[in-house]
Amino acid sequence: MKLYHNPLSSCSQKVRMVLHEKNLSWESQVIDLQKGEQFTADYLALNPNAVVPTLEDQGHTVIESTLINEYLDDAYADITLKPANANSRYQMRYLTRRIDDALHGACGVITYAIGVRPSLMSRPREEVDALINKIPDPSRRETRRSVVQLGVQAPEFVTALNIHGAVFDLAASFLQSQPWLAGESFSLADCALMPYALRADHLGLANEINDRPALSRWYDAVQARPAFKDAVTAWLPEPAIAGFRAAGDAVANEIASLPR
Ligand SMILES: N[C@@H](CCC(=O)N[C@@H](CS)C(=O)NCC(=O)O)C(=O)O
Numbered sequence: 001m002k003l004y005h006n007p008l009s010s011c012s013q014k015v016r017m018v019l020h021e022k023n024l025s026w027e028s029q030v031i032d033l034q035k036g037e038q039f040t041a042d043y044l045a046l047n048p049n050a051v052v053p054t055l056e057d058q059g060h061t062v063i064e065s066t067l068i069n070e071y072l073d074d075a076y077a078d079i080t081l082k083p084a085n086a087n088s089r090y091q092m093r094y095l096t097r098r099i100d101d102a103l104h105g106a107c108g109v110i111t112y113a114i115g116v117r118p119s120l121m122s123r124p125r126e127e128v129d130a131l132i133n134k135i136p137d138p139s140r141r142e143t144r145r146s147v148v149q150l151g152v153q154a155p156e157f158v159t160a161l162n163i164h165g166a167v168f169d170l171a172a173s174f175l176q177s178q179p180w181l182a183g184e185s186f187s188l189a190d191c192a193l194m195p196y197a198l199r200a201d202h203l204g205l206a207n208e209i210n211d212r213p214a215l216s217r218w219y220d221a222v223q224a225r226p227a228f229k230d231a232v233t234a235w236l237p238e239p240a241i242a243g244f245r246a247a248g249d250a251v252a253n254e255i256a257s258l259p260r
Pocket of ligand 1: 052
């Protein structure tokens with residue numbers, strides 16, 4: 001089994017979490033997104049959306065992180081990460097859908113506006129434009145352009161923060177009555193939300209978690225899982241995380257004064 005992924009990418013983190021929760025062994029192929037390796041012809045043949053992750057297994061190519069995780073849970077069922085009862089399964093899928101439909105794009109916005117923009121600003125403008133122009137999806141491309149140009153002042157930024165608030169509220173409401181997002185057992189939903197809480201934390205937005213006690217308790221519990229160390233901590237490039245934190249500190253006052 002081979003995973004094309006990136007250490008910092010949230011969708012890659014959620015698939016690595018499932019691989020390690022299920023004790024599966026896998027081969028790593030890192031795709032450097034800032035160098036544009038997602039746009040090579042070989043990679044586009046595997047994943048025409050020019051995004052990570054992509055899984056190759058038993059002769060199949062599987063894309064879309066949520067579907068990769070469902071595939072892994074179906075194909076390797078010894079340790080299952082899907083709850084047994086139908087309503088919990090519905091809760092799991094409702095959350096993973098909200099994450100895919102809304103939170104993921106919002107996370108890209110806050111990541112680029114706060115964390116990635118400083119390093120892009122130090123590169124030649126034409127080089128950055130060329131990278132942005134390769135993004136196949138027009139709406140993602142124009143959002144990226146706006147956020148790289150305007151940072152936290154981009155109109156998309158406040159919307160993205162509010163989406164984080166709404167999905168974190170939803171998650172916290174599920175966690176009022178149960179230890180994990182989809183019930184009594186750790187599931188694909190917990191793997192799916194984890195990277196977004198982590199990213200908010202790294203970008204200086206830990207208050208989005210800490211202000212919601214049930215979510216904060218859940219975040220601590222996810223980080224304490226042995227799989228988290230192998231799937232996430234082991235891959236985190238410390239200088240990049242320190243850069244994210246410093247960039248978060250640098251815009252904290254500006255963010256606090258934005259109308260929400
Ligand atoms: N819906 C896709 C989204 C994947 C995605 O957006 N991946 C990001 C990293 S988290 C990426 O590869 N971005 C490439 C880029 O920024 O050019 C999935 O769930 O797999």
